[in-house]
Amino acid sequence: MTTPDKKIAIVGAGVFGLSTALHLARNGYRDVTVYDYQPYDQNAYSPFDGCDAASADVNKIYRCSYGDETEYQDLAFSGRPIWLEWNAAIASTPADKLPRGLTPSTKLFEDCGFMRISSDAVMSDYDKHCISELEKVGLKHHQHVLTDVEDMERLWGKEGNWRPKVAAFAAFTEGKRDGFMDTSAGLTYADKSCTWARYLCEKAGVKFVLGPLKGKFDQLVVDTSTGGKVVRGLKTADGKTHPADVVIAAAGGWTPSIVPEVSGALETTAGSVVTIQLPSHRKDLWDKYSPKNFPVFAYGLTGHESPEYGGFYGFPRTPEGKIKIGYRGRKWTNYQSQAATGRRLSVPKTKYTADPQVNLPLKAITNLKAVIAEMFPDLTAVGITDTRMCWYTDSIDNNFLIDYVPGYDDTLFVASGGSGHGFKFLPVLGKHVVNALEKKNDQFTPLWRWRTAKPGEHANGLEEGEFGGRNLADLEMATEADWKFPNTVERSKL
Structure with missing residues (x-):
């Protein structure tokens, strides 16, 4: 379980990473750092200035109507x-x-x-x-x-x-x-919204390491000396090691390549x-x-x-x-x-x-x-x-994947699986990510727990694999x- 005294590293400064960082800071976490290869402090998330994350876009749909998926209806109205x-x-x-x-x-x-x-x-x-x-x-x-x-x-x-x-x-x-x-x-105007959320994060004490070398994720630092796997931090493309107690992968479409274990779910x-x-x-x-x-x-x-x-x-x-x-x-x-x-x-x-x-x-x-x-x-x-x-990243059922990665002793966490409908929740999503990190159940955390597709079942296209056309x-x-x-x-x- 994560507590406010822990050192937190977040990979990804899009909607999932920003909302998580903001709510961590507002919940008393004083050592939160977000890493991203984009110099968002300079390009302001503009999709016309090198930005290619899904969150770096001109606009996104905001809706509260969700059919019988009333959890998302409630979440949208709360924001x-x-x-x-x-x-x-x-x-x-x-x-x-x-x-x-x-x-x-x-x-x-x-x-x-x-x-x-x-x-x-x-x-x-x-x-x-x-x-x-x-x-x-x-x-x-x-x-x-x-x-x-x-x-x-x-x-x-x-x-x-x-x-x-x-x-x-x-x-x-x-x-x-x-x-x-x-x-x-x-x-919502997505690029402008991310710029504002990053500003709020900085005001709340969140640190950002941005840029194509110093902010770009290279690999996890994994300790196997105890016989298991414990993440001790991450390395960036400039060769530096950044210690952390918990690493949160919130990298959108790049998440599966950072944490391959999610490939059965995302x-x-x-x-x-x-x-x-x-x-x-x-x-x-x-x-x-x-x-x-x-x-x-x-x-x-x-x-x-x-x-x-x-x-x-x-x-x-x-x-x-x-x-x-x-x-x-x-x-x-x-x-x-x-x-x-x-x-x-x-x-x-x-x-x-x-x-x-x-x-x-x-x-x-x-x-x-x-x-x-x-x-x-x-x-x-x-x-x-x-x-x-x-x-x-599409999840197997269009629900987000927000949970600890099994096998890493609660040191590696994923906040991803936006499935094309996550942006509208920018103001409130992080509140529930923090609950999942602290292992507190709320209306949403059971819906977003770790899960993988079962062989032969429909899994939102994931079952097609590489050769599905x-x-x-x-x-x-x-x-x-x-x-x-x-x-x-x-x-x-x-």
Whole structure:
């Protein structure tokens, strides 16, 4: 069990690492150090300045609707007031007191709403569960079903600019697809949020060792002199050894390569993202797709299972005019042999890794173009201006993995398995990580305990391994020429 007198080393300064560090410091831990190879103090988590962690992104969906997974519903709602407090705190802080990348006008949380669109005229079972579970706890007033006249009248009477947000999808949904608008939801600006959380950590006494040599994890320092395995710290790429009583691996998509023991529970996978940069002279598009007039949306996302072509999501424009649209109907892997063990594991391959990946699988961009053309034909003339593979760790059941690694005498701990839905919990996740470290049960710690897939069972794609048709080495990759929109676009059968 970990106690406040212990020396803690955290590998990874993304959402899991930052939230853990912040709550450790607020719980009396005075010797917490976070290591990361990115110079986040200089690049402010910008995905356009060398940052390739999933947390270093322009935006993430914030939602409280979780079907029958009510634990995450509760966790999301518990964090919502803190997101609003953070907005207010930044707005009231003088510009010269804020960290690089933030100004008093920066918002971390935008409560612009979340439009969930079903694949057909019947609402999915998952969306029905979202509404029924919120109704059970008196929160149905946030949900407005598109085909329910009374629900929509309630929406029109609410404060906020809801009519244009629904109208933006009218041609796509009317008479063909059901869904609902969730007014409790919206988006978080991920890079800005991480910058703020790191600032709060430093104010609370957390130390950061950042940079491509001094902050980059090299290996664990493992003591086997007693016959077992005890982690005594870690080495970084500059050759230095950093003693620690407990090492926490919170490295997102890099976690399995740091702690190979998690390979039975976690797999590094990538979603596919495109960006459309609005031209500065197109005021009509800047207005239409602003958070004031346009919500976050999801089409065909039905919990853990999506239709064959489903699994699309998108955002209003950023303050810089970037519209991000993503596809998670199929998640990609990149299996490589690990130098130390020879084990084959999926690891991130980004436009900034040593072996860069600068484009998406052709199937992904074909499906994205088809959906953009169908939903937002006015964006096809602008065209795709950038692509990104966003690398997460998927767990076997989409629940996080937050527990001690067996066999290391409570000296090695994992906080990972974000499964593409972890970012919204940045303000509160670390509270429950600390409980797990201290072996205190709460509502969430049993859900996140150590577990591995059983042979032959469905394990969120992990059971497919390297040869299930998702490995980048086996896929036809797109080129920049494939970004262009033809007159008609058909979805690619996967």
